[in-house]
Amino acid sequence: MNILAQLIISGVVVGMIYGVIAFGYQLTFATSKTLNFGQGEALMLGALVGLTTINFLIGQSLSSFAAYLLMLPVVLAFGLLQGAVVEFLGVRQAIRTKSEAGWIMATIALGIIFKNLAENIWGRDALRFPSPLPEAALTIGPMRIQPMEIAIVLGAIALMIAVEVFNRRSIYGKAVVATANDRDAAGLMGINTRLVITFSYALSSMAAAFAGVLVAPITLTGATMGAVLGLKAFAVAIIGGLSSGFGVVVGGLILGVSENLTGYYISTGYKDVPGLVLLLLVLTFKPSGLFGSAAIKKV
Amino acid sequence: MLTIENLVAGYGKVQVLHGISLEVPQGRLVTLIGSNGAGKTTTLRALSGMIEPQSGSIRLDGKDIAGLPAYEITRRGMAHSPEGRRVFPTLPVTDNLLLGAFTRFTGMRPRGDTSADLDRMFELFPRLRERRTQLAGTLSGGEQQMLAMARALMLNPEVLLLDEPSMGLAPKLVEEVFATVARLKERKITMLLVEQFAAAALEVADYGYVMENGRISIHGPAAQLRNDPAVRDAYLGVAH
Numbered sequence: 001m002n003i004l005a006q007l008i009i010s011g012v013v014v015g016m017i018y019g020v021i022a023f024g025y026q027l028t029f030a031t032s033k034t035l036n037f038g039q040g041e042a043l044m045l046g047a048l049v050g051l052t053t054i055n056f057l058i059g060q061s062l063s064s065f066a067a068y069l070l071m072l073p074v075v076l077a078f079g080l081l082q083g084a085v086v087e088f089l090g091v092r093q094a095i096r097t098k099s100e101a102g103w104i105m106a107t108i109a110l111g112i113i114f115k116n117l118a119e120n121i122w123g124r125d126a127l128r129f130p131s132p133l134p135e136a137a138l139t140i141g142p143m144r145i146q147p148m149e150i151a152i153v154l155g156a157i158a159l160m161i162a163v164e165v166f167n168r169r170s171i172y173g174k175a176v177v178a179t180a181n182d183r184d185a186a187g188l189m190g191i192n193t194r195l196v197i198t199f200s201y202a203l204s205s206m207a208a209a210f211a212g213v214l215v216a217p218i219t220l221t222g223a224t225m226g227a228v229l230g231l232k233a234f235a236v237a238i239i240g241g242l243s244s245g246f247g248v249v250v251g252g253l254i255l256g257v258s259e260n261l262t263g264y265y266i267s268t269g270y271k272d273v274p275g276l277v278l279l280l281l282v283l284t285f286k287p288s289g290l291f292g293s294a295a296i297k298k299v
Numbered sequence: 300m301l302t303i304e305n306l307v308a309g310y311g312k313v314q315v316l317h318g319i320s321l322e323v324p325q326g327r328l329v330t331l332i333g334s335n336g337a338g339k340t341t342t343l344r345a346l347s348g349m350i351e352p353q354s355g356s357i358r359l360d361g362k363d364i365a366g367l368p369a370y371e372i373t374r375r376g377m378a379h380s381p382e383g384r385r386v387f388p389t390l391p392v393t394d395n396l397l398l399g400a401f402t403r404f405t406g407m408r409p410r411g412d413t414s415a416d417l418d419r420m421f422e423l424f425p426r427l428r429e430r431r432t433q434l435a436g437t438l439s440g441g442e443q444q445m446l447a448m449a450r451a452l453m454l455n456p457e458v459l460l461l462d463e464p465s466m467g468l469a470p471k472l473v474e475e476v477f478a479t480v481a482r483l484k485e486r487k488i489t490m491l492l493v494e495q496f497a498a499a500a501l502e503v504a505d506y507g508y509v510m511e512n513g514r515i516s517i518h519g520p521a522a523q524l525r526n527d528p529a530v531r532d533a534y535l536g537v538a539h
Contacts, residue, residue, distance in 0.1 A: 171397065171404040178387045178398050184349055185385035187369035188378075190402035190454070 040230020
C-alpha cells in the first residue's frame with residue numbers, strides 16, 4: 001500500500017510536467033492548427049538558461065531560494081522570446097502559404113539546431129541544478145515526498161490557471177479564444193490574428209521553459225533532457241485531446257502514473273509501454289482524444 | 300462615405316467580380332441585390348479585407364483601403380456581419396459582443412461608452428439579453444443572426460456591411476430582421492445590405508444596385524428599381 005501510494009505520487013509529479021508541456025502544444029494548436037515539435041528543446045533551453053541565471057545569482061551570495069525566484073522571470077521572458085522566434089522562422093511562412101507539412105519539418109529542424117547550440121554552450125554532460133527547497137523528503141501519512149515535488153504540482157496548476165484566467169477575463173485573452181474559434185471572423189473584429197498566433201507560440205514556449213526549471217531541480221539538466229519529455233508530452237496531448245486544457249492534465253497524469261506502476265510492478269524496461277498502447281487505442285477509437293470535442297457546428 | 304471603383308476580385312485564379320463600381324453615401328442604406336452566385340458576398344468580402352482585391356479602389360472616408368488586411372480595415376471603421384453569421388461558438392453572447400468592440404477596448408478606435416452600447420444592443424435585441432451568458436454556439440439561427448449584427452454594431456462603425464441577414468430564417472424572423480435594419484436606418488447608420496429578398500430590401504433601402512455575373516447591371520433609387528419592369532421580372536417575382 002505504501003509503495004503504491006508512493007508510486008502514484010511520483011507519477012502525478014511527472015504527469016504534471018507532461019501536462020504543462022502538452023498544455024503548450026494545445027495553445028498553438030488552438031490558434032493555428034500547428035505545433036512546435038521543438039517543444040522539448042524549448043524546455044531544455046529554459047532549464048539551461050535558468051541554470052546559468054541561478055548560478056550567477058547564487059554567486060552574488062543570494063540564497064538558492066531567492067535566486068530561484070529571481071531567475072523565474074528571466075526564464076519566462078526567455079521562453080516567450082524563444083517561442084516567438086520559432087513562430088517567426090519556422091511557422092509563419094508555412095501558414096501563409098497554407099503548407100501542410102512545412103511547419104512540421106521547420107519546427108523539428110529548429111529543435112535540432114537549438115539542441116546543437118545548447119551542446120556547444122553548456123557541453124554534453126548532465127549538470128546539477130541547485131534546488132531552491134530543502135531536499136530532505138517530508139513524510140505525509142504513508143508517503144515520502146520532496147518539497148520540490150509539491151512545488152512542481154502547485155507551479156504547474158498555477159500556470160494553467162493563470163492562462164485560463166487571462167483567456168476568460170481580459171479582452172486580449174478573449175481575442176485569443178476568438179482566433180481559435182474562427183480566424184477570419186476574429187480578423188473582422190480588428191484582431192491581428194497573425195500576432196495572436198505569434199503570441200500563442202511565445203506562451204507555449206514559456207510554458208515549456210517553466211516546466212524545464214520546475215523539473216530541473218529533481219532531475220539533471222542538459223542538452224538532451226528535452227527530447228524524451230517533448231515526445232511523451234506529445235503523446236499526452238493526443239491522449240487527452242488537443243482541444244482540451246483539462247484533457248492534457250488528465251492525459252499527463254495517466255501517462256505519469258502508468259509509467260511508474262509498470263516500472264515497479266513489471267519491469268522498468270517496459271515502463272513506456274502502457275502509455276504508448278493507450279495512445280494507439282485512443283487514436284483508433286477516439287481520435288479527437290479522451291476529452292477532445294469536435295467543434296460545435298453552426299446551425 | 301464608401302466609394303468603390305472598378306473593383307476586381309475572386310478566389311485564386313477564378314475571377315468573380317469584373318469591375319464593380321458603387322457608392323454608399325453617409326447615413327444612407329444601400330442595398331445590393333441579385334441572384335445566387337452573382338458576386339454579392341464576394342463584393343462584401345473584398346470590401347472588408349477577407350479576400351484581397353486584384354485591382355480597383357475602395358475608399359472609406361476618402362482613404363484607399365483596398366488590399367489592407369481585414370483587421371486594419373476594421374480599425375478604420377468598417378464593420379462586417381458576414382455570411383453564415385460566424386459568431387464565436389465557444390464564447391458567451393456577452394463576450395461575442397465585447398469582441399465586436401475589441402478595437403475600442405484596445406485604443407485603436409475611440410472608446411466611447413462601451414457598457415452603454417452593450418445595453419443599447421440588449422434593447423435592440425432583447426433575446427440576446429436573455430441569452431447573454433449562454434455560449435453563442437448553442438443559440439438558434441435567428442439568435443445567432445441578431446448576435447452577428449449586434450457584434451458588428453459594437454464597433455460603432457462608419458459603415459456597416461450586412462451579408463444576407465435573412466438567410467435561413469423563418470418568415471417571422473425575416474420580418475424582424477428587416478424591422479431592425481429599418482431602425483438602424485433611422486439612427487443614420489451608413490449601411491450596405493446584401494439580400495436575396497430583393498423586394499423587402501428595396502422596400503427599406505434608399506438606393507439599390509442589381510448584380511449579375513460579377514457586374515452591376517442596373518442601379519438607381521430604391522423606389523425607382525421597385526417599379527423597373529426588368530427588375531420586377533427577374534427579382535421581385537409576381538407579387539407586386
